[in-house]
Amino acid sequence: MRADARRNYDHVLAVARTVLTEQGADASLRDVARRADVGLGTLYRHFPTREALLEALLRTSFDKLAAEAAELELSSSPRPALVAWLRDCVAFTHEYRGVISPMVAAIEEPESALHASCVTMRAAGTRLLSRAQNAGVARSDIDGVDLFALIAALAWLNDQPSTAPRACHLMDVIADAILTGPVRDDDDVAPSPPPTGQSPRG
């Protein structure tokens, strides 16, 4: 990559970060190019689709989420690990208002530049969920696809001005729906998971 191209790439990305933070993930790309003092074609050359731009903007955060999931698997017991990760997923999508829609769309479109990142994120969630299920602290009738959908729903609520104030509370409600068993949170590694996986609720 030529030096001037690299410079343009970085500069457009920086400006895009500002503009999309202000106006959301569906901000005008024309406006981004304008504020970056760059031809419209230059923006499209470096980021052929909006998804490509979003992926570049979010890559670091995606990686952090994956790393955090791996870390939580070692450092925390199943229940608080899952809860903490859910919370951070929703906070992550709040980085750019409206970004959850393209993410949800991308997860079933392998051509999308966001596809791989979303699939990886879902896989990390699936692992944390399975671990919680094996420990008998998560309901057994949901899977990683459901979990990703619930995270997306919460992220969407977090993006709507009228529901955002309740997002934390609704997160707790939905976490309650996912998690079962004893309320005790900050325990160490799961002691003895029930053999049958059957957990009484209520």
Next chain:
Amino acid sequence: MRADARRNYDHVLAVARTVLTEQGADASLRDVARRADVGLGTLYRHFPTREALLEALLRTSFDKLAAEAAELELSSSPRPALVAWLRDCVAFTHEYRGVISPMVAAIEEPESALHASCVTMRAAGTRLLSRAQNAGVARSDIDGVDLFALIAALAWLNDQPSTAPRACHLMDVIADAILTGPVRDDDDVAPSPPPTGQSPRG
């Protein structure tokens, strides 16, 4: 209202119903006018905003939902009444893909043409929720605002191609989160969880 105006109004509304059913609530209004063989100004005269058009399209369904809520309060016990109404709310928003966003936005904007209908809908839900709470079958730490948000979240999931197939299941999960106490009610259908408490399926 003059006869020709009335005719235009009705015709535009009928065409809009077709177009928005096909393309979602954010379809091109220009396209509606075109397919209705009507000047663009005529459309805007009768429906000054997109919300006004949506309100006109949905009025009947809004009324039905309100009537149903009142009916369920008399005919069914608290738990199945709330569950049935939730289900119908989500089905209702599925009438036009993407209509839940303007609805959620409208509920805090009194100027919106959708405002009154959404507030009424939320109030109906609040009544059914309070009734369930007083009967001890719904968790007491949520209110009508939360309920409306949860319905909206489910409606949104129902609109996304990748999550729509799970919408019914996720509705059950969230219904479980809202509802508490004994699963079996003395009458009516409550198709969510099996009597023993935890669903097998694993």
Next chain:
DNA sequence: ACCTGAACACCGTTCAAGT
């Protein structure tokens, strides 16, 4: 009263022409 559609200010996307 009501209808019409041109006009204006925006998009996203492409691509011939420049450096």
Next chain:
DNA sequence: ACCTGAACACCGTTCAAGT
């Protein structure tokens, strides 16, 4: 190699001119 911006096909919204 890379950049530029005009060109094209779309929007939503308004409003002078027509009937």
